[in-house]
Amino acid sequence: MGQRLLEHLDPDGELTDDSDRKRRRNLWVNRPNAQQMSKLTGHLDPETxxxxxxxxxxxxxxxxxxxxxxxxxSGGEDDADPDALTAAAGRDHRSKA
Known part of the structure; x- marks a missing residue:
């Protein structure tokens, strides 16, 4: 509801400026859970x-x-052998997350 209201009040996104973004940006790394996984939350400015x-x-x-x-x-895509990259992509079961 709030997002829809903001879209009507500020369709061009001009109510937020760089000083607002600097004030609101943050990054939190929470404590590890029982599986030793840590939740990461935050707000990134457009450049980051x-x-x-x-x-x-x-x-x-x-x-x-x-x-x-x-x-x-390993490294960047430009440094990789295209055939090896295609084969490795077929074996890659990682999610986008």
Whole structure:
């Protein structure tokens, strides 16, 4: 409901400026749970989000840098053998999450 109201009041997103984004950005790493997993939550500004998207697109592409597959190419996609990358992608069972 709040998001829909904001879309009507500020359709161009101009109510938020860089100072608001700087004030609201944050990152929390919570305590590990029983499985030793830690929840990560936060708010990223547009620049940090774009950097993260680029990093994940390059380094977390299916078939690349898979620690569970010793034959997975490491590094960036441009450095990988295309045939090895295709084969590794077929063995890559990691989710986007």
């Amino acid at each position: 989000r774009a950097l993260l998207d680029t990093l994940l697109a390059v380094w977390a592409k299916p078939g690349l840098n898979n620690p569970e597959d010793p034959d997975s190419p």
